[in-house]
Amino acid sequence: MSACYSVFGDAMSYKVDKFSLFQAEDNPTAQEISTTYTELTGSKCEIKSINQSPKILYKYTFLASTIWFNGSNYNIHFLHVKLQKSNDNFSSNIVDVPNCLFNISSDTQASADALWKTCTPMFVLENFDSKYLRLVARSYSTSNKARLHTSYHYDGQVNPGNIYYNPSLIVMEL
Amino acid sequence: MSHLLNKIIKNPKTVVTTHTSAQETLNSGNTSEVLTGSEITYTPAQGSSKVVYEISFYCEKLNGSTLKGFYLEEYASSSWSEIDTKYRRNFGNIGTNSQRWYIHFRFVLPAWTGSKQLRLTVSSHSGGSSFTLNQMTEWDGSSATNKFCNTNLLVYSI
Numbered sequence: 001m002s003a004c005y006s007v008f009g010d011a012m013s014y015k016v017d018k019f020s021l022f023q024a025e026d027n028p029t030a031q032e033i034s035t036t037y038t039e040l041t042g043s044k045c046e047i048k049s050i051n052q053s054p055k056i057l058y059k060y061t062f063l064a065s066t067i068w069f070n071g072s073n074y075n076i077h078f079l080h081v082k083l084q085k086s087n088d089n090f091s092s093n094i095v096d097v098p099n100c101l102f103n104i105s106s107d108t109q110a111s112a113d114a115l116w117k118t119c120t121p122m123f124v125l126e127n128f129d130s131k132y133l134r135l136v137a138r139s140y141s142t143s144n145k146a147r148l149h150t151s152y153h154y155d156g157q158v159n160p161g162n163i164y165y166n167p168s169l170i171v172m173e174l
Numbered sequence: 175m176s177h178l179l180n181k182i183i184k185n186p187k188t189v190v191t192t193h194t195s196a197q198e199t200l201n202s203g204n205t206s207e208v209l210t211g212s213e214i215t216y217t218p219a220q221g222s223s224k225v226v227y228e229i230s231f232y233c234e235k236l237n238g239s240t241l242k243g244f245y246l247e248e249y250a251s252s253s254w255s256e257i258d259t260k261y262r263r264n265f266g267n268i269g270t271n272s273q274r275w276y277i278h279f280r281f282v283l284p285a286w287t288g289s290k291q292l293r294l295t296v297s298s299h300s301g302g303s304s305f306t307l308n309q310m311t312e313w314d315g316s317s318a319t320n321k322f323c324n325t326n327l328l329v330y331s332i
Binding site: 020035055057078080081098099100101102103104105106119120121122123124126138140141172174 | 182183186188190192193228230232234272273274275276278310312313314315321322323324326327328
């Protein structure tokens, strides 16, 4: 870190900038996640750090719920979720971040158990070497699809509409 | 000359633990063990009022029940002890089903002076309540043996 002086030769205060980002999706369209990896709405960000190899905190939150058809006819969800990085906004350079992955599932044994689950992935990335981050997810099988960001049930009603869990993202250079 | 660090949180400290094997929790009721990757020695930033302890980890229970209690501990007077019952957490499932969780806990503590060791312990509510930490037994639509999730710990002052 170099010293900084005013035109009068006095030492000055200055800031050591650290990148931070706070974003939320407002009433997003529901995502139905099947067996193809799909970017989670609002999970993508560009890292605009001025520092080489920064340490990055990535924290996202979203709702995953059972897909309900009718009566006791549910699609029991089972998702694989992983963090990816890229240097070209995921155009051609797409790399899975090692060991930043997890499963979430509801009951995969019974046929009619439903689950509504919020999830808050938090990853610390040492010596980050890319420009972009995002989360992607797929289901274990076509019988284990999940619905994200909205709920079929609320306040005692079935399919009341306009019930959102807005996914939000915090990314911060530490 | 002064340096004003343009950060929202103060004195962040992290521990990222990469796993190569699963941590199987104890099966007996009311016996506790340390959650791997949860221990840290931390000194709050000068002038701060709170310390935030955040941890994330993966766990799963296949074909059975589990109910786990988590306790935030500090090292003081040559031993570990629970900080306060208000920092307890628990979760679980019942039946013969399978559940997979990605857990994120946040604890907000009053700041202290000097360094302090913190950690998280986990215990079963009753016998037969073990579960598996850090390793996923399925991935990309089939069984897996080499998929692990890092445990991420972040502690900072505000």
